[in-house]
Amino acid sequence: MPGSNLVSFIKKPSVMSLTSNLPVSLNVQLGRLSLKNPILVASGTFGYAREMSAFVDYAQLGGIIPKTVTREPRAGNPPPRTVETTAGLLNSIGLDNDGIEVFITKHLEALSLLPTALIVNIAGKSTEDFVVMARRLDEFNPIQALELNISCPNVSGGVDYGTNPTMTAEVVAAVRQATSKPIIAKLTPNVTSVVEIARAAANAGADALSLVNTFQGFAVDWKTGEPRLGNGLGGLSGPAIKPLALRIVWQVAQAVDCPIIGVGGIQSLDDVLEFLVCGATAVQVGTANFYNPSLSSQLTSGLEKVLQDRGCSRVQELIKTVKVPKNQRKTC
Amino acid sequence: MSAVQQKARVLLHEAMAKNTFRLRLDGVELATTITPGQFFMVKIPGENDPLLGRPFALFDICKDAEGRVAGLEFGYVVVGKMTGRLAQLQAGDEVEIWGPLGNGFPASPGGRLVFVAGGIGQTPFLALAREALGVQSYPQQNPRKVVQPSSVTLCYGARNAEFLAGVEDFKSVPGLKVELATDDGSEGHRGYVTQLLEEHLKAPGEPVTIYACGPEPMLKAVQKLALSYNATCWLSLETPMACGFGACFSCVAKIRETTPAGEESWDYRRTCVEGPVFEARELIFENHP
Numbered sequence: 298m299p300g301s302n303l304v305s306f307i308k309k310p311s312v313m314s315l316t317s318n319l320p321v322s323l324n325v326q327l328g329r330l331s332l333k334n335p336i337l338v339a340s341g342t343f344g345y346a347r348e349m350s351a352f353v354d355y356a357q358l359g360g361i362i363p364k365t366v367t368r369e370p371r372a373g374n375p376p377p378r379t380v381e382t383t384a385g386l387l388n389s390i391g392l393d394n395d396g397i398e399v400f401i402t403k404h405l406e407a408l409s410l411l412p413t414a415l416i417v418n419i420a421g422k423s424t425e426d427f428v429v430m431a432r433r434l435d436e437f438n439p440i441q442a443l444e445l446n447i448s449c450p451n452v453s454g455g456v457d458y459g460t461n462p463t464m465t466a467e468v469v470a471a472v473r474q475a476t477s478k479p480i481i482a483k484l485t486p487n488v489t490s491v492v493e494i495a496r497a498a499a500n501a502g503a504d505a506l507s508l509v510n511t512f513q514g515f516a517v518d519w520k521t522g523e524p525r526l527g528n529g530l531g532g533l534s535g536p537a538i539k540p541l542a543l544r545i546v547w548q549v550a551q552a553v554d555c556p557i558i559g560v561g562g563i564q565s566l567d568d569v570l571e572f573l574v575c576g577a578t579a580v581q582v583g584t585a586n587f588y589n590p591s592l593s594s595q596l597t598s599g600l601e602k603v604l605q606d607r608g609c610s611r612v613q614e615l616i617k618t619v620k621v622p623k624n625q626r627k628t629c
Numbered sequence: 630m631s632a633v634q635q636k637a638r639v640l641l642h643e644a645m646a647k648n649t650f651r652l653r654l655d656g657v658e659l660a661t662t663i664t665p666g667q668f669f670m671v672k673i674p675g676e677n678d679p680l681l682g683r684p685f686a687l688f689d690i691c692k693d694a695e696g697r698v699a700g701l702e703f704g705y706v707v708v709g710k711m712t713g714r715l716a717q718l719q720a721g722d723e724v725e726i727w728g729p730l731g732n733g734f735p736a737s738p739g740g741r742l743v744f745v746a747g748g749i750g751q752t753p754f755l756a757l758a759r760e761a762l763g764v765q766s767y768p769q770q771n772p773r774k775v776v777q778p779s780s781v782t783l784c785y786g787a788r789n790a791e792f793l794a795g796v797e798d799f800k801s802v803p804g805l806k807v808e809l810a811t812d813d814g815s816e817g818h819r820g821y822v823t824q825l826l827e828e829h830l831k832a833p834g835e836p837v838t839i840y841a842c843g844p845e846p847m848l849k850a851v852q853k854l855a856l857s858y859n860a861t862c863w864l865s866l867e868t869p870m871a872c873g874f875g876a877c878f879s880c881v882a883k884i885r886e887t888t889p890a891g892e893e894s895w896d897y898r899r900t901c902v903e904g905p906v907f908e909a910r911e912l913i914f915e916n917h918p
Contacts, residue, residue, distance in 0.1 A: 344876035348902070351632040351874070352727070364878070372897055375915070377869045379879035381710075384677040386871060393878045393897060536677050587872035588672055588681045590727060591634050 321604045322611045323597065325359070325578050327556040328504025330442045330479035332359040332414055332579060335612055336569070336596045339507075339560050339583035340365050340418035340444060340483070341390065343593075345404045346411060352590035357597045359579060360414030363404065365446050367419070368426045370396035375527035380516050385537030386584050387514050389528035392420055392446075397430050401437075409439035416481065420446035424471045431475040443478050445469065448485030448510035459485040459510075462497035469501035481558065483507035491545045492552045499555035507558040507581065508546050512538055535584040536562040543575055550576020550617055564589065566599040576617040632874060633658045634727040636674065639718050640691075640700055646787075646794035649749065650716060653691060653702045656726050660690040660701040664736075664767040665757035666840075666865055666906050669728025670873040671703075671715070679711040682727065684870050684901070686752040686842070688795070689759065690769065698769050704794060706749045729768075730873045731905045734863055737761040739776035740835040745826050745851050746785045747843025748792065753865060754783055755798050757840060762804045779835050782806040786822025786847070790815035823850040830858040839863065845914060852909040862909035868900045875902035883913035 323334035340362040343349055355361065373393025380387050395403065397419075408415050417440050421427040427445060434440055447458035447468060458464045459482075469482055482498040484491055486509040495506050511532025516525035542561020550557055559577030563569055564585040572580045582593040600612070609615060620626075641653035659669055670682030685703035693699040705712050718724070734757055742761055744754045759765040761781050766772035781804060787793045789811050799807045808825045809817025818825055822843075829837055837858070841851040842865040855862030871877040881897035882904060888894045895913055898904065 341878075342876060344874075344878075348872075348875035352634050373878065373881070376879070376881055376897075378881065379869055379871045379877065381679060381681050381871075384680055386681065388871075388877070388879065390878050393881070535680055584680075584871075587877055589634075589725075590872070590874065590876075 319605055319608070319610055321601050321609065323359075323601060323604075325612055327442075327481070327558065327578055328479055330414075330416075330481070330504055334359040334597050334600070335573065335577075335579035336593060336600070337362060337416070337558065337579055337581045338586060338593050339581035340446065342583045342586040346408055349586070349590060354594040356412040357594035358413045359597075360416050360441070361408070361411065362416045362418050362444055362581065363408060364394060365392050365418045365420045366394055366397050366400045366430065367392055368397055368421060368430055370394065370399065377525065377527050380525040380531070382514070382516060382533065383537060385514075385533050385535035386587070387516050387526065387531040387533050388511070389526045389531040391528065397433055401433075405437060405439075409437070414441045415439050416442045416444050418444040418446050418483070421468075424468050427468050428471050428475045431472045431478075435476045435478060440478060442481055442504070443472065443476060444481040444483050444507060445472060446483050446510070448483050457485060459483075459494060460488050462493050465494050466497040466501040469498050469503050473502035479504040481505045481507055483510055485510045486541065486545055487513045492549055495549045495553045495555065499553050503555060505556040505558055505578070506549065506553075507560055508549055508577075509542050509561055512541060534562070536564055538562045539568060543571060546572055546577050547575040547619060564592065566596055566603065569596055569600060570603065570615065573612070573615045574617070575619050578613075578616055631662070632728055632730060633662075634725065635659065636723050637700075637726050639720050639722045639724065641702075642718055642720060645704055647791040648707045649704060649792065649794040650707070651688060651702050651704045651795070652715065652718065653700050654724065654726065655700045657698055657700060659726060659728050660698045661769040663687050663690065663701065663729035664733040664773065665760055666734030666753045666842075667729040667731050668873070668905065669701075669703075669726050669730055671711075672725045673711075673714055674723060674725045676714075679714060681871050682725070682873060683711045684730070684867070684873050686865070687729075687756055688752050689756045689765070690767075704749060704752050727873065731901055732903070734840050734865065734906050736773050736775045737778045737781075738838055738861070739778055741829065741837045742778045742781045743826055743829045743837055743839050744781070744783045745822055745839060745841040745843070745847070746783060747822055747847040748787055749794070750841075750843030750847075750865070751783075751785050751795060751799075753842055754785075754840070755795065755802070758783060758799065758802045758805045762802055764802060780806065782808060782829060784808045784810065784822050784825040784829075786810040786825075786843075787812075789813045821847075821850070823847065823854060826851065827854055830854060830860060836860070839909070841865065849914045852912060852914070855909045863906050864909050864912060865906045866900050866904055866912075868905075870901055873901045875899050880904075882907065883915055885911045885913060
C-alpha cells in the first residue's frame with residue numbers, strides 16, 4: 298500500500314536521528330516578534346554594526362540592536378567614559394548619538410541590508426519623545442521591532458521611566474499606540490522590584506522585556522579623591538553582573554507572563570544556556586563584544602550542537618527548565 | 630583595511646629600559662596589514678581580570694631570515710593591572726590580539742620630518758622612521774606611497790636616562806637623527822623635548838611636518854608650537870578605550886568642527902576610529918587648559 302510506504306519513509310529518518318544530527322529549530326517567538334535564533338547583541342555594545350564587520354558574521358545572529366537613538370543629537374558625557382573594574386566595565390557614555398534623523402540617513406540603510414533582524418533601540422526624555430520616534434520609524438519595514446531604553450542610568454536629570462511602574466506603563470502603552478511594530482521594554486535593575494516594573498510593562502503591551510540594563514556603580518581614585526568617570530556615576534556591565542542579571546531573569550520569569558531577553562555578562566555558550574534555562578527566550582551579548590568581538594556570531598552553532606546533543610528539536614524545550622530550589626521542594 | 634582577531638604566541642620578551650619591555654608576537658596576519666601609528670588590542674585569553682583588551686601601538690613588524698613577515702613588536706611600561714600581567718608572559722605563551730586599528734600617521738609628505746616622543750610615546754616612531762627613510766614599507770601587503778624627506782629627526786624625551794627605551798633601535802636606522810632630552814639632564818638635553826622641537830621650527834629650510842606621541846601636557850605644548858610656527862602637525866592620542874574598533878564610544882576626544890551655519894563648534898570623535906592621530910589644529914585638549 299502506498300500509505301504504509303509513506304509511513305515507513307517518514308519514520309526512518311526519525312529513528313536514524315537518534316544517532317545522527319537531528320534538525321534543530323533555533324527559531325524563537327517574542328510576542329509578535331519572530332527571530333531565527335535567540336542570539337542578539339545589546340544596544341551600545343555593537344556600534345551601528347559596521348564597526349563589527351571584520352569580526353562578525355551577521356547572518357549567524359538572531360538580530361542586532363544598534364546604539365540607542367534619541368530624538369535630538371547628544372554629544373554624550375565628558376571623558377573618561379569607561380573604567381574597568383574587577384571582571385566588569387563601568388560606563389557613562391551618555392547616549393552619544395547624532396539623533397534620529399541622522400540615524401535614518403546615515404545608518405538605517407546599511408543596517409537594513411544586513412542578513413539578520415534589525416531592532417532599533419530608542420530613548421527619550423518624555424513620552425512624547427518616544428512616541429515621535431516610534432511614529433517616525435514605523436514606516437521603515439526592515440525595522441522588525443523597537444526596544445525602549447527606559448533604563449539608561451547615565452542620562453536622566455531626574456527619575457528614569459524604568460524606575461516607576463506607572464511611568465513605564467504610560468510610555469509602553471503610548472508607543473504601542475504609535476507603532477505597529479513589536480515593542481521590547483529594556484528595564485533597569487536599579488529598583489526595589491523589577492518584577493513590579495516588568496508586570497507594568499507587560500500589561501501595557503510590551504511584546505518582550507530585555508532584562509537588564511547596567512547596574513549603577515561608582516569608581517574613585519582614593520589618592521586624588523577624583524571620581525574615575527567624567528560623569529561620576531556609571532553603569533556596570535560585564536561578567537561581574539551575570540549572577541545579578543540571572544537572578545532578575547529567574548524571578549521575573551516566575552512572576553510575569555511575558556517573553557524575556559536575558560542580558561548581563563554573557564561571554565560564553567554556557568552563559569547563554571543559563572539565561573535560557575532561567576527563563577529567557579533570547580539573550581543579548583553585550584560587553585563581551587568589546588573584548589571578544591567575534592564571540593556573538595560563534596554562539597549560534599554552539600547552541601545548535603548543545604540542543605542536538607541533548608536531543609532537543611527546538612530551543613524552546615530548554616527555556617525556563619530551571620528547577621525549584623531544593624529546600625523549597627519539600628512539602629510540609 | 631580589514632581588522633582580524635587572532636591568537637598570537639609570544640616569540641620574545643625583553644627589557645628595553647626601566648619598567649619598560651618589548652613583546653614580540655607571531656601575529657603575522659595583523660603584521661602584514663598594519664601601518665606606523667596604528668595600534669592593536671591585546672588581551673589575556675580567558676581571563677576576567679583584566680577583562681578588556683588594551684591598545685598598544687606598533688613598534689615594528691619583524692621578518693625572518695628569508696624576509697617574510699614573521700610577527701610584530703610593541704613596547705610597554707608596567708603601570709597597572711594589564712601591563713603587570715603582560716610582564717609575566719614568557720615565550721610560547723598565548724595572547725589574543727585584534728587589529729590593525731585606528732588611522733595611524735600619514736606617510737611622509739617630504740620636507741623635514743620631526744618626530745616628538747615623550748616616554749613610551751616613542752613606540753610608533755621606529756616604524757615611521759624606517760618607512761620615511763626607505764628601510765621598510767607599510768602595509769607589507771600593499772605598501773603606501775612615501776615622499777622622500779630631506780631630513781628625519783626624532784626628538785625623544787624621558788624622565789631620566791634609565792627610562793629611555795629603544796635608543797639603539799632608533800640609532801640603527803640609517804639617516805635618522807636622534808636627539809634626546811631628560812628632565813634631569815642624565816642623558817641629552819636637560820629639559821623638555823619641545824625645546825628640541827622649537828630649534829627645528831626656528832631653523833630655516835624646507836617645511837617641517839611634526840609627528841608627536843606622548844603625555845597630554847607634551848602634546849599640548851607641541852600643538853602650541855606647531856600653531857605658532859604654522860607647521861603641519863599630527864598628534865597621536867591615548868585615551869581610555871574599551872573595544873578599539875568604534876563600538877563603545879569610550880575613547881572620545883574633542884574635535885573642532887564648523888556647523889552647517891558656519892559657526893565654530895566641536896564634537897566628540899572616537900580616538901580608535903577617527904584617530905588616534907589628529908591634526909593639531911582640530912584638537913581641543915580638555916584636561917590641561
